[in-house]
Amino acid sequence: MNVNFEIKFEANEDGKERVAAWRAEDVRLGLDFLDRVRKELDVPNLDHRRVDDMCRYNWNLAVSCAIDEDEARRIAERTGLFRESSRITVRVPRWGLNHYLKIDLDVHKNAKTGEIERVCPEWCIDKDAVVRDWIAAGCPLVWALDSAETAQSSSESSEVI
Numbered sequence: 001m002n003v004n005f006e007i008k009f010e011a012n013e014d015g016k017e018r019v020a021a022w023r024a025e026d027v028r029l030g031l032d033f034l035d036r037v038r039k040e041l042d043v044p045n046l047d048h049r050r051v052d053d054m055c056r057y058n059w060n061l062a063v064s065c066a067i068d069e070d071e072a073r074r075i076a077e078r079t080g081l082f083r084e085s086s087r088i089t090v091r092v093p094r095w096g097l098n099h100y101l102k103i104d105l106d107v108h109k110n111a112k113t114g115e116i117e118r119v120c121p122e123w124c125i126d127k128d129a130v131v132r133d134w135i136a137a138g139c140p141l142v143w144a145l146d147s148a149e150t151a152q153s154s155s156e157s158s159e160v161i
Contacts, residue, residue, distance in 0.1 A: 005072040005086050009130060010062040012091035012142070022097040023059040024123040029103070037105060037119050046116060055103050055121040063097060065127040079139045088141070090134065096145040100126045100133075 011021040030053070038046050067075075072082040081088050106120040134143060 003069075003086050005067045005069065005082060006088075007065045007067060007131060007134070008062050008087065008089045009065070009092050009097060009134075009143075010089055011094050011096065013094050018061060019094045020059040021062050021092055021095070022101060022125060023095050024055075024057065024098070024101050026057050027055045029053050029055060029121060033103070033121065040105065041107065041116065041119070043116060046119075050116060051119045052121060055123055058123040060125075063125045063127065063130065065131050067131060071131075075135065075139055081139060081141075090140070091142045092145055096143070097125055097130060099145070100130050102126045 009021055011019040013019045033053070034048055034051055037051050038044050072086075076082045101123060102125070103121045104124040106122050107116060108118040108120070109115060110117055134140075137143060
């Protein structure tokens with residue numbers, strides 16, 4: 001069995017289980033997104049009717065980020081983390097990872113021809129940025145993520161998912 005090093009960023013709120021680490025609302029996308037799709041997929045003449053224009057509501061309780069052994073060793077040298085276990089959990093505020101939201105592409109291709117049949121935008125977390133910023137913050141096991149966006153998101157709703 002391989003050793004896989006993982007950091008799990010999980011929402012935590014006193015007395016409540018199942019709170020979301022991030023939440024994104026529906027958003028309609030336009031020409032800028034279509035241009036991005038064509039550029040990223042290197043298909044300048046991709047028919048716009050094959051690209052969905054709506055990124056749908058999504059949320060998740062946690063985000064797991066894999067790191068390589070070298071990064072795990074650097075973290076262990078600074079903090080002692082990863083010495084006893086290949087997996088650690090970092091507690092973040094409700095919706096604390098919203099600052100790291102990005103729209104990714106779910107590309108559906110024809111199995112025989114390889115032709116792009118449909119491109120669907122989907123909300124996801126920029127895992128590289130999360131890990132980079134967490135390391136810069138000193139690798140805390142409870143990460144406050146003191147940003148205006150987090151505070152605003154947290155005050156918008158107190159519902160548990």
